Amino acid sequence: ATLKATQKATLKAILKVTLKAKLKAILKATLKAIQKATLKATQKATLKATQKATLKAILKAIQKATLKAILK
Structure with missing residues (x-):
């Protein structure tokens, strides 16, 4: 019985x-x-935010340049 209890405790x-x-x-x-x-x-x-900001800046620059060229 003691061996069994020891084994049980060890296993536990x-x-x-x-x-x-x-x-x-x-x-x-x-x-x-x-x-x-x-x-x-x-x-x-x-990355997405950077790309969006870059794209926005590029588009703004294009629009500005286009408008400038049209008004000249």
């Missing part, structure tokens, strides 16, 4: 450690995935 301890390690790994992977997704989204948004 091993399972607890394994579960804790697995949970830690899952949390780490989840956090990494969230960070990667956030970074990607931020970069995409920044």
Whole structure:
């Protein structure tokens, strides 16, 4: 009975450690995935905003030049 109890306790301890390690790994992977997704989204948004601003500036310059040429 003592051997069985010891085995049970040992198994319980091993399972607890394994579960804790697995949970830690899952949390780490989840956090990494969230960070990667956030970074990607931020970069995409920044790029989109930059492109939009650049396009707007180019169009404004073209309109200004066209208007200047028409009025000359």
